[in-house]
Amino acid sequence: MTDGNKGLRRRDVLKGTGAAGILATAGCVDLGGGGDSGPYQIGMVDSQTGSLSAFGERNQRGRELALSAVNDIGIGGRELSISVQDSQSQQQTGVSAAQQLVNQQEVPFLIGAVGSGVSLAIYQSVVQSTDVVQLSQNSTSPQLTDYPGLLRMSPTGRTQSTALADIITEDGGESVAITWINNDYGSGIKDAFVDAYDGEVVYNSSHDQGQSSYSNVVSQMANTDADSWLFITYQPEFTTMTQEAYSSGVNEQATWYGADSVQGSDVLANTPDGSLEGMKVVVPSAALDQDNYQSFASEFESEYDRSPTAWAAYSYDCVVTAAITIQAADEFTGSALGDVVRDVTRPEGEEVTSFEAASEILSDGGSATDVDYQGVSGPIDFDENGDPVAYLQILSVQDHEYESTGFVTGE
Amino acid sequence: MLASLVATWSGVVAGALAPGIAQGGLDYLPQLLNYLANGLVFSAIIVLGGIGLSLVYSIADFANFAHGDTMTIGAYAGLVTLGAVGTAGPTLFALPLGFYAALLAGIAVAAVVAVATHYLIYEPLDTDSIGLLITSIGVAFVYRALIQIQFGTGYTVYDVPTLRPIPWIEDLTGVTLTEHEVAIVLVASVLVAALHVVLQYTTLGRTMRATADNEALAKVSGIRTERVITSMWVIGAGLAGAGGVFLGLYNQLSPRMGFNLLLVVFAAVILGGIGSVYGAMLGGVVIGMVNRLTPVLTDFGIPIEPAYANAIAFVIMVLVLLVRPTGIAGEGVS
Numbered sequence: 001m002t003d004g005n006k007g008l009r010r011r012d013v014l015k016g017t018g019a020a021g022i023l024a025t026a027g028c029v030d031l032g033g034g035g036d037s038g039p040y041q042i043g044m045v046d047s048q049t050g051s052l053s054a055f056g057e058r059n060q061r062g063r064e065l066a067l068s069a070v071n072d073i074g075i076g077g078r079e080l081s082i083s084v085q086d087s088q089s090q091q092q093t094g095v096s097a098a099q100q101l102v103n104q105q106e107v108p109f110l111i112g113a114v115g116s117g118v119s120l121a122i123y124q125s126v127v128q129s130t131d132v133v134q135l136s137q138n139s140t141s142p143q144l145t146d147y148p149g150l151l152r153m154s155p156t157g158r159t160q161s162t163a164l165a166d167i168i169t170e171d172g173g174e175s176v177a178i179t180w181i182n183n184d185y186g187s188g189i190k191d192a193f194v195d196a197y198d199g200e201v202v203y204n205s206s207h208d209q210g211q212s213s214y215s216n217v218v219s220q221m222a223n224t225d226a227d228s229w230l231f232i233t234y235q236p237e238f239t240t241m242t243q244e245a246y247s248s249g250v251n252e253q254a255t256w257y258g259a260d261s262v263q264g265s266d267v268l269a270n271t272p273d274g275s276l277e278g279m280k281v282v283v284p285s286a287a288l289d290q291d292n293y294q295s296f297a298s299e300f301e302s303e304y305d306r307s308p309t310a311w312a313a314y315s316y317d318c319v320v321t322a323a324i325t326i327q328a329a330d331e332f333t334g335s336a337l338g339d340v341v342r343d344v345t346r347p348e349g350e351e352v353t354s355f356e357a358a359s360e361i362l363s364d365g366g367s368a369t370d371v372d373y374q375g376v377s378g379p380i381d382f383d384e385n386g387d388p389v390a391y392l393q394i395l396s397v398q399d400h401e402y403e404s405t406g407f408v409t410g411e
Numbered sequence: 412m413l414a415s416l417v418a419t420w421s422g423v424v425a426g427a428l429a430p431g432i433a434q435g436g437l438d439y440l441p442q443l444l445n446y447l448a449n450g451l452v453f454s455a456i457i458v459l460g461g462i463g464l465s466l467v468y469s470i471a472d473f474a475n476f477a478h479g480d481t482m483t484i485g486a487y488a489g490l491v492t493l494g495a496v497g498t499a500g501p502t503l504f505a506l507p508l509g510f511y512a513a514l515l516a517g518i519a520v521a522a523v524v525a526v527a528t529h530y531l532i533y534e535p536l537d538t539d540s541i542g543l544l545i546t547s548i549g550v551a552f553v554y555r556a557l558i559q560i561q562f563g564t565g566y567t568v569y570d571v572p573t574l575r576p577i578p579w580i581e582d583l584t585g586v587t588l589t590e591h592e593v594a595i596v597l598v599a600s601v602l603v604a605a606l607h608v609v610l611q612y613t614t615l616g617r618t619m620r621a622t623a624d625n626e627a628l629a630k631v632s633g634i635r636t637e638r639v640i641t642s643m644w645v646i647g648a649g650l651a652g653a654g655g656v657f658l659g660l661y662n663q664l665s666p667r668m669g670f671n672l673l674l675v676v677f678a679a680v681i682l683g684g685i686g687s688v689y690g691a692m693l694g695g696v697v698i699g700m701v702n703r704l705t706p707v708l709t710d711f712g713i714p715i716e717p718a719y720a721n722a723i724a725f726v727i728m729v730l731v732l733l734v735r736p737t738g739i740a741g742e743g744v745s
Contacts, residue, residue, distance in 0.1 A: 050667065053564035182718040205709060206718040210671040212456070212658055215449040216706045216717045223442050223710075236566045240662040243568075248445075248587035249576045266565055270663055272573040 039081035040326050043101030044318075045112030045122060046137075050089025051209055051234040054264050055114045055138050055311050060084075061304050062315030065296070070323040070355050076363075080323050087113050094118035098126040108334040109133045109325070111318045116141030116185035123150040131334035133341050135322070137315045140260060140284065141188035145385045151341065153314040153321070153377065155284050155390030157185070157259065161192035163282045163392055163408045164230065164257055169198060171255060171280075173228035177203035177221045179214075179241075180232040189232045189259050202226045209237065215244045222250035229254045231262050238262040239270050246275040260284055268400055276397040285393035285407065286313040287378045292353035296376040310377060310393075317375035321345060324358045328368040340368035345380040345388075347372050439710070441585025446704050452592045454699025455599035456661065459654030460669075460676040461683070461691035462606065463647025469623040469686035470643045471533070473543035478651055479673030480554035481521050483666060485652025486659040487558055488520035489513035490569060498570055504594035505574055506660075513569070514598070514656050521652025522645040524554075529644050551670065558666045566665035595657045602653060603692060606646065610688065615642055623686065675702065675721060682728045684741025693739055698724045 044063065047056035063082065071079045083105055087094030094113050101107050103126075110132055113119045116139040127134045128149065136144065136152035145156055168176060176199060180186035186206065194201055203224045207217050218241055221229055231238055238258065245251040256279040263281045286293050286308070296316065300308040324344045329336040343349070344358070349372040352358045358371045373380060378391045391409055395402040460482055467475040489510075496509035503511070528550055533543055576587035610616035621629040622639045630636050651669075658668055675698060683694025705720040715723065731739060 049559060049564040056564070182716075205716045207716075208718040208721065210667065211720075212668065212672050213449070213453055213662060213703075214717075215453075216446060216703050216720070219442065219445050219449065220706045220709070220717070236663065236665060239566065243573050243662050246573050247576065247589045247592075249581070250587075270566065270568045275573070 037078070039079040040075060040332060041081050041083060041105065041107055042109040042111065042322055042326075043098070043105060043107035044082050044084045044137075045087050045094055045097045045101070045110065045118070046084055047089040047114040047118075048084075048086040050087070051236055052089040052114045052138075052261075054235055054266055056086075056089075058309050058311040059114070059137055059315035061300065062308070062312035062317075063319055065299060065303065065312075066316040066319035066323075066355075070320065073356050073359050075323055075327045075359070080319070080326070082111070082319065083107065087115070087118050089115055089118070091115075091118050091121040095121050095125050098122040102126050102130060102132050107132070108332060109135070109322050109337050111135050111137055111315075111322065114138040115183070116144060116188060117183040119144065119150065119152070120147070120184050123147055131338055133325070133334055133338045135318050135341070137318045138311055139185070141185040142192045143184050143188045145387055148385050151382055151386035153318050153375070153380070153388060154311075155392070156387050157189040158192045159390040159408075160260060160282050160284070160392060161189050162196045163394070164259070165193055165196035165198075166408075167280055167282070167394065168228050168230070168257060171228070173199060173255065175200040175202045175224075175226045176228040176230055176257075177201075177224045177226035177254070178205075178230045178232065179203075179217050179221060180206050181234060181237060182206040182208050185261070186232050193230065193232075207233065207237070209234065211237070211240075213244065214241045215248070217241065218244045218248060218250065222248065222253055227254055228257060230257045230259075232259040234261050235264045235267050239267050242267070242271045242275050246272050251275050255279075257281070263395060263402065268397075268402075273400045276400065279397040280405075281395045281397075281402070282392050282408070283395060284310050284314075284377075285391050286310045286376055287374075287391060288393075290353070290374070290376070292374065293376045313375070313377035317373075317377050317380065320355045320375070321373060321380070323355055324362070324371060324373055325368075327359060327362045328371065342382040342386075343368035344371045345373050345375075345382050347379075347381060442710070443707065444584055444586045446707060447700070448586045448588050448592075450700035450703035452588075452595055452661065453703050454696040455596045456654050456657050457672070457676055457679050457699045458603060458692050458695035459599055459650045459657065460672060461679045461695040462603070462688055463649075463651040464676055464680045465683070465686060465688050465691035466619075466643050466647040468680070469688075470619065470626075470640060471529075471543070472626075473540040473547065474677070475547045476544065476673070477528070477547040477551040477554060478647075479669035479671070479676065480551045480558075481525055481648050481651045482655030482658060482669035482672065483558055483664075484524050484554055484669075485517035485521035485648075485655030486664050486668060487562060487655075488652065489517035489656040489659060490562075490567065490664060492516035493569055493571075504597075505590040506571060506594055510569070510571055510660075514653060517652040517656040518649040519652070521655065522649040525644045525648030525651075526641055529640070555666050555670065562666065564666060566663045568663045569660055571660070591660055595661065598653070599657065602650060606650070606688070609646070615639075619643060675724065678721075678724050678728045682731055682738055684738025687738065687740045690738055690740030697739075698728070701727055 046059050047053055085097035087097055119136040119139040123134055134150050138154050139152050140154050140157040142156050142158040144150055180190040258281040260283040263283050297308050325337050325341045328340045328344055349370045351372045351374050353374045358373055361371055380388045394406045396405045464478045493509050493513040496512045498507040498509050500508045574589040574591055576589055581587055618634045618639050622636050626636055679694035679698040680691045683690030701724045702720045705717045705723055708715045
């Protein structure tokens, strides 16, 4: 055991050295981003690998589009550059990535992370004691609301939990079995759901991330008489559960419901046809009816040959918000950016739907309060807790495809 | 006979653990059998991983942290082979012949990669066991990075349909096992039995055991220990490759699949007695079963959730080590 422990610590050291090595060899990273010339350097911690890598890919596409939109115009003649580090969807790695960005590269603005647990861990151990602005691109755990200094672009899962509770009740579900992933995201969504749901919760148990099998969880759920099963977990974990439920012949025993993070094309591709029939999932949605979303979507489609997800839209808006904030702030420091980051998204100013429009107002002498950035993901409007306004879509699986069955807005 | 044994055993469990189950007694039996069946399948995969880890420890004398990723390599080699061979033709246990080709490819590629790593990295390094341990962590990262470069960071599945449970077993016992799971357990048993024969009844086995006991003494007795070490990598990594393919069949493939399982495999090997192949097999079964049987605790009203399955497996490992510091089958420390 002692050996094992030593091994793990050494491994972390190696990880750190490895990451540093990659950076050093990449050679193109400008470590002095805070100077008076050269690009403005901000940081991003993303899930390039691990359970949430699907989100990392979506984020990357959104980030690239946003970066080119911003750099076509420039921020007062300078470019924006983002140093991206992988969190491996794990808290420990995420924290080391953030430490590298904040302490060594000294970025004043940090976009990160995807997983709520990772975002919180970064906030508590790296960002909280500094004046760096942290903006999570994809975290939806209700717990983030308790940390006003930690902003996020994706809406809180509390609205998602309320929506799920309403849908299950509407569908006539009287008893529900819940399995949730044992982290801040899972427990946050689960707690909010249990608060909101009036029926009986007959099974309420957690499971661990990244396990090779969840047959014990599935088997336990099947042993209850719940008429509804609720999955609050990540895509690979949910895929395993679906396969195991199908292999045990219990997938039709109850109606399935899922939180946002169990939805994805990989899930459909890797589960048997018909195994998810009728399942309903609530996902945060972009403002699909807005013009700027539609132009974002068509640009996205021509670039990547696929439709964007809300997650790419959040990442896009994170980058654009960061760029507008940098231009609106007096100087490129954490405290100056922190003073204006909320103002540029709030309704006091003139509504703008692109970086270009915001940039014009600011170049004409406008201040942060004169701008109200309307993101491609929605109106944003960061509140005092750092949460945006929520906009949710209900998806239902029909013939092994997701069909939209309506929208819900949350507070 | 078997049914009555299980019934007696479950009676003991019920009596010992909680009175609450008494009313649900017989109704609970199929559920318990299901956990045991799941445990058996999971154990089979852990055993395949554990043997190699134990062999490397006893013969090459270091804890190989790249072993989990060797399993991943086997799984992905199988994926490529299955893609090339296709799934047409006759099937055995509802698995196309192409899958068995994939299994062989997984074994072969994992073995080749491990042997190459040994000759290119471990041997020229000529360092002590701590040095090798740390090197193997680096090797694990390289393996995983190569797989991520080639196959992406997402997850995928083998092109064989997910099956429904075998009806007659389900009707008879309430246990839901698929033909794939039966195949995993059977093939793993065959491989383990073959290893037993090799270790006990062949010259290679005798020289391997001799090298594991005392490499210097084996060398002066005329055993070509270098050749033994190569065979050890072939056997250990080959079994890991098979374990990887089965892990992929069991649910899905992802670049972290082997690494995620590694700690559990380590627990199995240490529990069994580090360096003992038979201990690794036994440890694998115990850890696999404990891992899958965790829900029994909540079923009996003990508030420890399945999320803590690995923690419980490790607690049991520590308890066994407190009583028997050398592990279940480990030899005494002189």
